[in-house]
Amino acid sequence: MAILVVGSVAFDSIETPHGKVQKCLGGAATHFALAASFFTDVRVIGVVGEDFLPEHEAVFTKRGIDTTGIERATGLSFHWTGEYSGSLNEARTLGTDLNVFATFSPKIPAAYEASEYLFLANIDPVLQARVRAAMPDVKLVCGDTMNYWIADHRAALEVVLRELDVLLINDGEARMLSGESNIVLAAEKVMALGPKALVIKHGEYGATVFFSDKLFPGSAKPRPFRAPALPLAEVVDPTGAGDSFSGGFYGYIASQPNLTPAVVRRALFYGGVMGSFAVERFGTERLQHTTREEIEERLQLFIDLSHLEHVAYADPEV
Amino acid sequence: MAILVVGSVAFDSIETPHGKVQKCLGGAATHFALAASFFTDVRVIGVVGEDFLPEHEAVFTKRGIDTTGIERATGLSFHWTGEYSGSLNEARTLGTDLNVFATFSPKIPAAYEASEYLFLANIDPVLQARVRAAMPDVKLVCGDTMNYWIADHRAALEVVLRELDVLLINDGEARMLSGESNIVLAAEKVMALGPKALVIKHGEYGATVFFSDKLFPGSAKPRPFRAPALPLAEVVDPTGAGDSFSGGFYGYIASQPNLTPAVVRRALFYGGVMGSFAVERFGTERLQHTTREEIEERLQLFIDLSHLEHVAYADPEV
Numbered sequence: 001m002a003i004l005v006v007g008s009v010a011f012d013s014i015e016t017p018h019g020k021v022q023k024c025l026g027g028a029a030t031h032f033a034l035a036a037s038f039f040t041d042v043r044v045i046g047v048v049g050e051d052f053l054p055e056h057e058a059v060f061t062k063r064g065i066d067t068t069g070i071e072r073a074t075g076l077s078f079h080w081t082g083e084y085s086g087s088l089n090e091a092r093t094l095g096t097d098l099n100v101f102a103t104f105s106p107k108i109p110a111a112y113e114a115s116e117y118l119f120l121a122n123i124d125p126v127l128q129a130r131v132r133a134a135m136p137d138v139k140l141v142c143g144d145t146m147n148y149w150i151a152d153h154r155a156a157l158e159v160v161l162r163e164l165d166v167l168l169i170n171d172g173e174a175r176m177l178s179g180e181s182n183i184v185l186a187a188e189k190v191m192a193l194g195p196k197a198l199v200i201k202h203g204e205y206g207a208t209v210f211f212s213d214k215l216f217p218g219s220a221k222p223r224p225f226r227a228p229a230l231p232l233a234e235v236v237d238p239t240g241a242g243d244s245f246s247g248g249f250y251g252y253i254a255s256q257p258n259l260t261p262a263v264v265r266r267a268l269f270y271g272g273v274m275g276s277f278a279v280e281r282f283g284t285e286r287l288q289h290t291t292r293e294e295i296e297e298r299l300q301l302f303i304d305l306s307h308l309e310h311v312a313y314a315d316p317e318v
Numbered sequence: 319m320a321i322l323v324v325g326s327v328a329f330d331s332i333e334t335p336h337g338k339v340q341k342c343l344g345g346a347a348t349h350f351a352l353a354a355s356f357f358t359d360v361r362v363i364g365v366v367g368e369d370f371l372p373e374h375e376a377v378f379t380k381r382g383i384d385t386t387g388i389e390r391a392t393g394l395s396f397h398w399t400g401e402y403s404g405s406l407n408e409a410r411t412l413g414t415d416l417n418v419f420a421t422f423s424p425k426i427p428a429a430y431e432a433s434e435y436l437f438l439a440n441i442d443p444v445l446q447a448r449v450r451a452a453m454p455d456v457k458l459v460c461g462d463t464m465n466y467w468i469a470d471h472r473a474a475l476e477v478v479l480r481e482l483d484v485l486l487i488n489d490g491e492a493r494m495l496s497g498e499s500n501i502v503l504a505a506e507k508v509m510a511l512g513p514k515a516l517v518i519k520h521g522e523y524g525a526t527v528f529f530s531d532k533l534f535p536g537s538a539k540p541r542p543f544r545a546p547a548l549p550l551a552e553v554v555d556p557t558g559a560g561d562s563f564s565g566g567f568y569g570y571i572a573s574q575p576n577l578t579p580a581v582v583r584r585a586l587f588y589g590g591v592m593g594s595f596a597v598e599r600f601g602t603e604r605l606q607h608t609t610r611e612e613i614e615e616r617l618q619l620f621i622d623l624s625h626l627e628h629v630a631y632a633d634p635e636v
Contacts, residue, residue, distance in 0.1 A: 086499050087493075087499035087500065088499075175405075181404050181405035181406075182405065182550075182551060182552075182553070183522065183549060184549045184550060184551040185551055187549075188551075202523055204501065205520055205523035205524070206523070206544075206546075208549060210549075223619075223622060223623065224549050224623065225622075225623060225624075226524075226546045226549075226623050226624055227624075228524075228544045228546075228624075231501060231502045231505075231526060231528075231542050231544075232500075232502060233500060233502040233503055233506075234500070235500070262626070262627070265626055266626055269626065301541075303626065304541060304543075305541065305542065305543060305544050306543075306544055306545075306546075306624050306625070307624070307625050307626070307629075308580070308583055308584055308587065308621065308625070308629070309580070309629070311625075311626070311627070
C-alpha cells in the first residue's frame with residue numbers, strides 16, 4: 001500500500017575523506033522515498049526551486065515514485081553543505097540555505113489523499129502536525145525529528161509526538177528528548193509522549209525497537225528487538241543513511257498486509273539493509289542503482305551476521 | 319576442559335549513581351573466573367595481600383574455582399577506586415594502589431600445567447608473555463589488554479599479540495591499537511599483529527567477532543558475527559562487565575569438544591549474557607548468585623532480542 005512522505009527534497013554539497021560532491025540530489029524525503037520504493041508505492045510532498053531539473057525528477061520517476069506533490073517554486077532548492085571526518089559518525093554543517101524551503105507549506109494533492117501510510121520526515125513540527133491533521137484516516141503514521149526541533153521547538157514537537165505510531169530517532173536525540181541517559185528509560189519516557197513504538201538508531205551498531213502496550217492493543221507488549229548494522233570497511237558518505245533506514249523500515253511495513261511484531265522486526269532489518277547501501281556512495285547514487293535481489297542478498301548477510309544458526313531468507317510473508 | 323586465568327584479584331571501591339561500596343572483591347581474574355565457572359573448570363593465578371580473607375576465597379571455592387595459584391604476599395591486595403556517572407559507559411579512576419600486585423611474578427603450580435585453555439587477563443604484557451611461554455602446549459590462548467599498555471608498552475604487548483588466538487578488547491582500544499577509526503579496518507590491522515580472531519566489545523551495543531584465515535585453517539574464513547547486549551533499565555555497576563563477558567565467552571568455548579565458527583558465535587552470546595548479569599549488582603555480587611538455569615533463560619532473551627523468528631534454545635552441542 002502507498003506511503004505518503006513529506007519532507008525535504010534538496011541539494012547537498014558534501015566532503016568526506018573519500019571525496020567531495022557539489023549539489024548532489026539529497027534531502028530526507030528523497031532518501032526515504034528511494035529506499036521505500038523497493039517495497040511499495042511512494043508519493044512525495046516537498047518543494048524545490050528552479051535548479052531542480054528533469055534529470056533530478058527522473059531519479060524519482062525511474063523508481064516509480066509519484067512526484068505530483070513536489071511543488072515548484074521560484075528561486076533555488078534547499079541546499080545543505082557539510083563535511084565528515086574521522087569515524088564519519090557526525091556531520092559538521094558548513095551551510096544551510098533554506099531557499100524555497102523557508103516558506104514551504106505542504107499541500108496534499110487529491111490523488112494522495114487515500115494514502116494508507118504517512119511518513120513525517122524531519123521538518124518543522126508545525127508542518128508535520130498540519131500534514132498529520134489533514135490525513136486523519138491513515139492506517140499508520142511514522143516520523144522523524146532532530147536535535148534542533150527537540151531543543152528549540154519542543155511544544156510544537158509534542159503535538160506531533162502525540163499523534164505518532166512510530167518515531168525513529170538516534171541515541172543522542174532519544175537522550176535529549178527524554179532527559180535520560182539510560183536508553184531503556186529514555187525509550188519509556190519518549191513513548192509516554194505519544195509514540196506507540198520507538199526505533200532508536202545506533203549508527204554503526206544497528207537499531208533497537210521498543211514497544212509500548214498501545215501498538216498491539218489486546219496483545220502482550222512485545223519485548224525490545226535489535227537489528228545489527230553491517231560492519232563496513234568503507235563508508236563513503238553517511239548522508240541520508242538515517243532516512244534510507246526509515247525508508248527500508250517503513251517501506252517493508254507498508255508492503256505487508258498486517259502490522260505484527262514479526263513484521264516490525266523484519267522491517268528493522270530492512271532498515272539496516274537500506275542504510276548500509278546508502279553510505280556506499282555519495283548522495284543517492286547507490287540507492288538509485290540497487291535492486292530488490294541485491295536487497296534480499298544483503299538481508300541474508302544481516303541474518304548471517306546476527307543469527308546463531310544459518311536461517312535461509314524466507315518469503316517476507318511472515 | 320580447564321581454563322587457566324592469570325590476572326588481578328583485587329578490591330574495588332566504587333561509586334555509581336546507584337550507590338557506593340568499599341573494598342568489594344574484584345579484579346579481572348576474579349570476574350573472569352566467576353563467569354567462566356558456570357561452563358567449565360577454572361584455575362586462577364594471581365596475588366593477594368593479608369586483607370584477602372577466607373570469606374573472599376570462599377567466593378571462588380563455592381563456585382569450584384581452583385585457588386591453588388593465588389599467591390599470598392605480605393601487605394595489602396591491589397585496590398582500585400573509581401566512579402561512574404551519566405550513562406555509566408566510562409569509569410573515572412580515582413586511585414590505583416598496586417600494593418602486592420606491584421611485584422607480582424606469576425608462578426604456575428604443577429597442578430595447573432596441563433590446562434588446555436589459557437586466558438591472559440589485563441596485566442603487564444611482560445607477565446602475559448611469560449605465562450604464555452611457560453604454557454607452550456595449551457590448546458587455545460585468549461587475552462585482554464587496555465589503553466595503558468597499548469599506549470606505553472607497545473613493544474611488550476606486540477610480543478603477546480603474536481602468540482594469541484583470540485584478543486578481546488573494546489572499540490576504543492581497537493582504534494588505538496590499530497590507528498584506524500573504521501572498525502573493520504581496525505580489526506584487520508589488529509589481526510595482522512597476531513590474533514587469529516578479534517572480539518571487539520561495544521559496551522551497551524554488544525560485541526562483534528572478526529576472523530582472520532588462521533583460526534580455522536583450510537576452511538573459508540568465517541564472516542564477522544555480532545551479538546547484542548541486553549537493553550537494561552538499570553546498570554548498577556559496570557565494573558567487571560568486560561571480564562565477565564570474556565569469562566562467559568571463553569568458558570563456553572572451553573566447555574565444547576571442538577572450536578568451530580558456530581561455537582564462537584554462541585560463545586559471543588554467552589559473553590553478553592554474563593556481562594549483563596555482572597552489571598546488575600555491585601562487584602561480583604550478581605555472578606556469585608546466578609545459576610546455569612538462569613544463564614540459559616537469559617541466553618533465550620538474547621536470542622529473542624536478535625533473531626527474526628523465535629528459536630528455542632537448543633542444547634549447546636551445535
